[in-house]
Amino acid sequence: xxxxxxxxxxxxxxxxxxxxxxxxxxxxxxxxxxxxxxxxxxxxxxxxxxxxxxxxxxxxxxxxxxxxxxxxxxxxxxxxxxxxxxxxxxxxxxxxxxxxxxxxxxxxxxxxxxxxxxxxxxxxxxxxxxxxxxxxxxxxxxxxxxxxxxxxxxxxxxxxxxxxxxxxxxxxxxxxxxxxxxxxxxxxxxxxxxxxxxxxxxxxxxxxxxxxxxxxxxxxxxxxxxxxxxxxxxxxxxxxxxxxxxxxxxxxxxxxxxxxxxxxxxxxxxxxxxxxxxxxxxxxxxxxxxxxxxxxxxxxxxxxxxxxxxxxxxxxxxxxxxxxxxxxxxxxxxxxxxxxxxxxxxxxxxxxxxxxxxxxxxxxxxxxxxxxxxxxxxxxxxxxxxxxxxxxxxxxxxxxxxxxxxxxxxxxxxxxxxxxxxxxxxxxxxxxxxxxxxxxxxxxxxxxxxxxxxxxxxx
Amino acid sequence: xxxxxxxxxxxxxxxxxxxxxxxxxxxxxxxxxxxxxxxxxxxxxxxxxxxxxxxxxxxxxxxxxxxxxxxxxxxxxxxxxxxxxxxxxxxxxxxxxxxxxxxxxxxxxxxxxxxxxxxxxxxxxxxxxxxxxxxxxxxxxxxxxxxxxxxxxxxxxxxxxxxxxxxxxxxxxxxxxxxxxxxxxxxxxxxxxxxxxxxxxxxxxxxxxxxxxxxxxxxxxxxxxxxxxxxxxxxxxxxxxxxxxxxxxxxxxxxxxxxxxxxxxxxxxxxxxxxxxxxxxxxxxxxxxxxxxxxxxxxxxxxxxxxxxxxxxxxxxxxxxxxxxxxxxxxxxxxxxxxxxxxxxxxxxxxxxxxxxxxxxxxxxxxxxxxxxxxxxxxxxxxxxxxxxxxxxxxxxxxxxxxxxxxxxxxxxxxxxxxxxxxxxxxxxxxxxxxxxxxxxxxxxxxxxxxxxxxxxxx
Numbered sequence: 001x002x003x004x005x006x007x008x009x010x011x012x013x014x015x016x017x018x019x020x021x022x023x024x025x026x027x028x029x030x031x032x033x034x035x036x037x038x039x040x041x042x043x044x045x046x047x048x049x050x051x052x053x054x055x056x057x058x059x060x061x062x063x064x065x066x067x068x069x070x071x072x073x074x075x076x077x078x079x080x081x082x083x084x085x086x087x088x089x090x091x092x093x094x095x096x097x098x099x100x101x102x103x104x105x106x107x108x109x110x111x112x113x114x115x116x117x118x119x120x121x122x123x124x125x126x127x128x129x130x131x132x133x134x135x136x137x138x139x140x141x142x143x144x145x146x147x148x149x150x151x152x153x154x155x156x157x158x159x160x161x162x163x164x165x166x167x168x169x170x171x172x173x174x175x176x177x178x179x180x181x182x183x184x185x186x187x188x189x190x191x192x193x194x195x196x197x198x199x200x201x202x203x204x205x206x207x208x209x210x211x212x213x214x215x216x217x218x219x220x221x222x223x224x225x226x227x228x229x230x231x232x233x234x235x236x237x238x239x240x241x242x243x244x245x246x247x248x249x250x251x252x253x254x255x256x257x258x259x260x261x262x263x264x265x266x267x268x269x270x271x272x273x274x275x276x277x278x279x280x281x282x283x284x285x286x287x288x289x290x291x292x293x294x295x296x297x298x299x300x301x302x303x304x305x306x307x308x309x310x311x312x313x314x315x316x317x318x319x320x321x322x323x324x325x326x327x328x329x330x331x332x333x334x335x336x337x338x339x340x341x342x343x344x345x346x347x348x349x350x351x352x353x354x355x356x357x358x359x360x361x362x363x364x365x366x367x368x369x370x371x372x373x374x375x376x377x378x379x380x381x382x383x384x385x386x387x388x389x390x391x392x393x394x395x396x397x398x399x400x401x402x403x404x405x406x407x408x409x410x411x412x413x414x415x416x417x418x419x420x421x422x423x424x425x426x427x428x429x430x431x432x433x434x435x436x437x438x439x440x441x442x443x444x445x446x447x448x449x450x451x452x453x454x455x456x457x458x459x
Numbered sequence: 460x461x462x463x464x465x466x467x468x469x470x471x472x473x474x475x476x477x478x479x480x481x482x483x484x485x486x487x488x489x490x491x492x493x494x495x496x497x498x499x500x501x502x503x504x505x506x507x508x509x510x511x512x513x514x515x516x517x518x519x520x521x522x523x524x525x526x527x528x529x530x531x532x533x534x535x536x537x538x539x540x541x542x543x544x545x546x547x548x549x550x551x552x553x554x555x556x557x558x559x560x561x562x563x564x565x566x567x568x569x570x571x572x573x574x575x576x577x578x579x580x581x582x583x584x585x586x587x588x589x590x591x592x593x594x595x596x597x598x599x600x601x602x603x604x605x606x607x608x609x610x611x612x613x614x615x616x617x618x619x620x621x622x623x624x625x626x627x628x629x630x631x632x633x634x635x636x637x638x639x640x641x642x643x644x645x646x647x648x649x650x651x652x653x654x655x656x657x658x659x660x661x662x663x664x665x666x667x668x669x670x671x672x673x674x675x676x677x678x679x680x681x682x683x684x685x686x687x688x689x690x691x692x693x694x695x696x697x698x699x700x701x702x703x704x705x706x707x708x709x710x711x712x713x714x715x716x717x718x719x720x721x722x723x724x725x726x727x728x729x730x731x732x733x734x735x736x737x738x739x740x741x742x743x744x745x746x747x748x749x750x751x752x753x754x755x756x757x758x759x760x761x762x763x764x765x766x767x768x769x770x771x772x773x774x775x776x777x778x779x780x781x782x783x784x785x786x787x788x789x790x791x792x793x794x795x796x797x798x799x800x801x802x803x804x805x806x807x808x809x810x811x812x813x814x815x816x817x818x819x820x821x822x823x824x825x826x827x828x829x830x831x832x833x834x835x836x837x838x839x840x841x842x843x844x845x846x847x848x849x850x851x852x853x854x855x856x857x858x859x860x861x862x863x864x865x866x867x868x869x870x871x872x873x874x875x876x877x878x879x880x881x882x883x884x885x886x887x888x889x890x891x892x893x894x895x896x897x898x899x900x901x902x903x904x905x906x907x908x909x910x911x912x913x914x915x916x917x918x
Contacts, residue, residue, distance in 0.1 A: 006472045007538040013465045079466040080550065080841040091539065109568055111843045111878075153838045173632075173883040179890045180837055378639055379612045382539040384570040419570075421880040424632040431638045 032324035040456030100403035114418030116147035124151035133226035134158025138213030142174030144232030149181035165208035211316030233269030242275020270348030304362035329448030335438035339426035340387030490808035491783035499915030559862035573877030575606035583610035592685035593617025597672030601633030603691035608640035624667035670775030692728030701734020729807030763821035788907030794897035798885035799846030
């Protein structure tokens with residue numbers, strides 16, 4: 001007889017993973033290295049360490065070590081919000097009338113409202129361990145900035161967040177959460193950096209951009225003694241920290257002897273998707289199991305499905321290293337009508353390589369259909385999802401409806417990365433029926449890809 | 460050896476209480492009945508049932524039945540967000556350096572963001588069972604309206620919320636959450652009711668009041684076929700539904716053989732405090748145990764600590780029944796600078812009687828000290844608390860600091876009713892240092908109490 005599976009599977013606290021899993025160690029084709037845009041050579045520890053904390057640089061460059069022990073201080077902090085529940089979506093299954101079994105790993109039950117806290121606490125810890133005074137970063141929507149503020153507050157580190165000016169003004173609530181955690185939040189562009197002052201002199205009325213905020217945060221880090229820059233997605237180190245999601249999911253599934261058929265995650269820079277699927281992809285890489293992995297991206301920023309696998313700048317400012325990834329071109333800007341996050345032009349190099357090697361599928365979805373899924377989910381499962389997470393919900397529902405047609409009892413697992421409490425301007429548009437879809441034309445993408453950098457030939 | 464207590468104690472799903480506990484059944488001095496303001500006689504089922512659902516009227520009037528079975532449909536819904544965790548505040552204890560052991564029952568992990576959902580789902584269920592089309596209610600800050608929207612969406616009931624106009628305009632996010640759950644949200648005063656039209660004709664620029672919103676919601680219920688009015692606090696039925704909080708807390712404590720010394724809850728109308736403490740007070744009433752119970756109220760609206768135990772109107776509009784309660788007078792309005800909820804002039808009749816009989820203490824706290832406690836709690840425990848809940852945090856911290864002085868290892872349990880994600884305007888004031896305390900003068904309270912109604916003598 002089938003064991004009755006509860007609505008929420010909670011691991012015990014002593015079952016929280018104590019090691020992160022490095023999926024690169026099992027990849028035959030390693031992700032391509034970050035390149036110095038000046039020389040075309042792979043970036044070294046020496047080049048990276050003025051910008052990032054040393055231990056994090058080591059994690060960034062390590063393609064071989066299979067597991068990293070999670071320091072005790074981070075495990076202690078985990079107790080504040082982990083283990084996170086793996087929820088059986090009985091209500092959603094019933095509403096859909098599907099024979100599929102749907103599960104979601106919910107990472108939103110903390111004040112940052114998302115999975116971002118998993119990497120923030122790790123990065124803050126290594127900064128503290130290195131004896132730094134503080135860290136700098138940028139934030140757009142504010143989830144990463146909030147997570148980092150919480151982590152820095154815990155370790156007594158100074159946290160300087162450059163927040164894109166239009167968000168700073170239009171999302172005062174996110175700003176105030178960060179300030180409540182003691183962060184120093186500066187609207188970007190600001191007069192506190194050279195790059196900010198230069199931009200303001202030229203465009204006094206600019207409302208800022210993520211690219212500019214990155215440049216300011218990097219400048220603030222390298223020009224202040226005892227500071228380093230931290231980033232909440234894309235990087236290998238971030239995916240490593242986020243594997244706690246996938247490892248917990250795996251442990252919860254094993255507890256009830258559940259084998260998933262399909263694993264679904266939303267994909268912007270790849271931190272959540274990579275964290276969720278890494279341990280499962282590891283099984284595939286080692287030939288132990290087979291899964292369908294689906295990355296879901298917005299149709300307005302479709303790097304996997306319409307981008308090119310090539311070296312590109314990670315930032316619109318073209319000052320960061322070159323990464324080989326699926327990209328729409330660093331000058332690609334999603335339409336202003338795009339509501340959620342997931343607006344990065346590129347993608348994690350690890351996930352890009354896995355996708356190129358056939359370990360993952362990708363699907364692009366339009367935002368009105370994403371919000372339809374979000375509304376249904378909120379009503380039947382009781383949690384108002386973040387727009388980002390709702391991309392995964394959309395495809396989970398689509399797959400469950402296919403099962404309804406075919407009668408297949410597939411097991412679907414997806415990542416519910418966060419809650420939508422700070423995204424109600426977008427929900428309001430949806431509720432008013434004024435939300436639209438703007439999808440880039442082939443010409444727009446071709447024009448942006450035409451500006452991909454020439455990679456200098458390393459000798 | 461002491462059993463190691465986890466950070467979060469979760470009951471299993473089959474340990475969720477299946478009965479609500481009616482504390483009135485164990486009270487020697489029963490709470491005084493609601494009176495008809497015209498006749499001075501106790502309200503009957505016949506008088507109440509045109510306004511409230513019939514089964515809820517029965518619960519309201521029943522002072523004798525000790526337990527009410529929770530219907531299966533409500534137990535099913537509980538699985539969406541219950542059991543809620545009882546959290547050991549190890550981080551807070553460490554930050555305070557106290558030998559006290561602090562626990563909190565966290566009711567905020569659902570999209571309504573508070574405990575209000577516990578009664579909303581019960582009231583929606585009985586409305587559905589009675590074959591009604593829908594329910595009407597009022598909301599100020601929006602927690603109750605959100606909870607009711609979620610509950611009505613689940614049972615397919617129409618939900619009509621009259622939202623105080625200034626909140627409707629200044630808190631668009633709350634409004635949009637309700638709309639996402641399909642509720643019809645109307646700014647009050649509105650032109651949809653007689654009372655609203657009358658008020659608008661006289662004061663076209665009014666920003667509304669809770670009193671007026673109540674009047675509109677009641678009118679809309681009694682003038683529309685198939686509708687009833689529902690209320691989120693104060694009433695006996697609401698306290699009954701909220702006992703699921705206290706019963707779960709009791710079960711979690713027993714699991715680890717923990718006996719609390721002090722139990723603390725914030726008090727506005729009394730729904731959360733009553734729900735949390737009822738089962739513990741029941742033990743006291745039956746002579747089985749002894750606890751210190753502390754009700755915490757805002758110094759700007761101090762009904763327990765500075766009010767009078769007397770019959771008064773439940774609403775500023777003076778159309779609702781008379782209730783015998785600790786009251787500041789129905790015309791008392793807390794200072795506009797008051798940030799959180801808990802602004803009701805009166806108090807649950809059950810809690811009023813228990814307080815009069817010496818089963819509870821009460822303490823009034825100023826809002827700046829409440830936000831200091833909230834900030835500390837957010838930083839060390841990782842959850843941004845609602846201003847209301849932070850009243851309980853303040854006193855829990857004060858009691859823990861007393862233990863630090865005396866060296867006593869007391870066990871403190873408090874109710875963390877909700878999260879503060881929609882209260883960031885208040886946090887912003889606190890962060891900017893512009894939050895102040897305004898406490899009513901003795902003269903103000905005396906003037907308000909002088910207007911208490913003359914209760915007609917029932918023959």
